[in-house]
Amino acid sequence: MNWPSWLPIRQDLRSLSPYGAPQVPAQAFLNTNENPYSPSAKLQVAITTAVSEISSQLNRYPDRDAERLRSKLAAYINDSSSTRFTHNNLWVANGSNEVIQSIFLAFGHGKALGFSPSYSMHSLIARVSNTVWIDGNRNSDFSLNVADAISQIEINKPTLTFITTPNNPTGGAVAIVDIAKIADAVKAVSGLLIIDEAYAEFSEQTSAVTLIPDCPHVVVIRTMSKAFAFAGARVGYSVADPKVIDAMLIVRLPYHLSSITQAVAEVALDFKEELLAGVDAIIESRNKMIKALTGLGLTTIDSDANFILFTGFAQDATQLWSDLLKKGVLIRDVGVSGYLRVTIGNETENDLFISALKELI
Numbered sequence: 001m002n003w004p005s006w007l008p009i010r011q012d013l014r015s016l017s018p019y020g021a022p023q024v025p026a027q028a029f030l031n032t033n034e035n036p037y038s039p040s041a042k043l044q045v046a047i048t049t050a051v052s053e054i055s056s057q058l059n060r061y062p063d064r065d066a067e068r069l070r071s072k073l074a075a076y077i078n079d080s081s082s083t084r085f086t087h088n089n090l091w092v093a094n095g096s097n098e099v100i101q102s103i104f105l106a107f108g109h110g111k112a113l114g115f116s117p118s119y120s121m122h123s124l125i126a127r128v129s130n131t132v133w134i135d136g137n138r139n140s141d142f143s144l145n146v147a148d149a150i151s152q153i154e155i156n157k158p159t160l161t162f163i164t165t166p167n168n169p170t171g172g173a174v175a176i177v178d179i180a181k182i183a184d185a186v187k188a189v190s191g192l193l194i195i196d197e198a199y200a201e202f203s204e205q206t207s208a209v210t211l212i213p214d215c216p217h218v219v220v221i222r223t224m225s226k227a228f229a230f231a232g233a234r235v236g237y238s239v240a241d242p243k244v245i246d247a248m249l250i251v252r253l254p255y256h257l258s259s260i261t262q263a264v265a266e267v268a269l270d271f272k273e274e275l276l277a278g279v280d281a282i283i284e285s286r287n288k289m290i291k292a293l294t295g296l297g298l299t300t301i302d303s304d305a306n307f308i309l310f311t312g313f314a315q316d317a318t319q320l321w322s323d324l325l326k327k328g329v330l331i332r333d334v335g336v337s338g339y340l341r342v343t344i345g346n347e348t349e350n351d352l353f354i355s356a357l358k359e360l361i
């Protein structure tokens with residue numbers, strides 16, 4: 001970025017650029033891990049009704065602490081993980097990115113550690129909120145080396161340690177027994193372990209929310225953007241010990257979550273069976289896509305999510321990315337040399353991707 005000299009922008013922000021994938025026209029959008037299934041006609045009606053009901057009260061501020069929505073989210077988590085959380089264990093915001101930002105505002109002192117390659121917003125929000133970020137390592141196959149992760153925690157003593165599972169952009173999940181071992185190491189250095197479970201519903205692994213009752217150092221981040229097919233509504237949340245939630249309340253902006261967002265999120269939770277039914281279809285398409293990619297002689301990284309990282313093509317990743325775009329297929333160049341990431345789309349999009357790829361490699 002070229003900042004003019006009159007602009008008093010912070011020195012440490014001058015070299016940064018805004019996060020985001022290119023927003024360009026395409027026929028197949030397989031770049032941001034969205035769910036390809038749009039809300040059903042029935043859900044659209046329910047959303048419209050909820051918005052219409054709330055519209056007469058838009059002169060009033062929303063429930064500042066979104067208590068009813070937080071209770072519904074607690075019920076959803078309890079249902080899927082056999083836990084006993086209440087709204088006091090939940091925080092909800094405009095996407096899980098806002099939750100991550102609140103975590104840094106409340107706990108961002110000392111160092112934060114993550115294991116690359118992973119979700120780049122963790123390190124970006126660390127930088128923006130003035131927290132030292134340490135880029136830890138993974139195995140060369142992108143799996144997490146648990147013993148090495150623990151020693152990186154012992155050496156750096158981070159206040160915040162981030163693990164994304166299933167990991168984005170690589171797709172693999174970390175077993176709950178390993179998360180528990182890492183949680184012990186984090187506890188020993190008096191830090192918090194932030195488990196970003198944005199893709200949890202696509203995975204068979206036990207959720208790290210089950211560790212929270214015995215280990216208050218564990219904070220789990222979830223989102224309605226992926227499995228719930230609700231990215232446009234911007235709803236993310238965290239599950240944690242009530243004391244962690246109390247700290248999030250200190251740093252949140254008052255009335256951060258609009259009445260409209262709260263109302264439509266509650267409707268989406270009422271439709272959870274219908275919305276989550278798409279997950280099975282996406283997993284089936286993922287397995288089909290892996291077969292198609294390996295059939296083309298490419299190598300895929302095992303994925304527990306709604307995307308696949310692949311390699312084995314002759315050209316440079318950025319070149320193949322732009323050649324695919326010329327054919328109307330938008331995927332993601334995640335900055336891992338020699339690899340590209342494709343989101344599982346609907347059948348038409350997936351077919352378009354595979355046939356375009358066939359012509360290019």
Ligand SMILES: *Cc1c(COP(=O)(O)O)cnc(C)c1O
Nearest residue numbers: 095096097119168198223225236
């Ligand atoms: C997509 C994604 C998120 C962000 O989700 P929002 O709730 O839409 O802000 C968070 N973490 C990871 C790892 C993701 O891939």
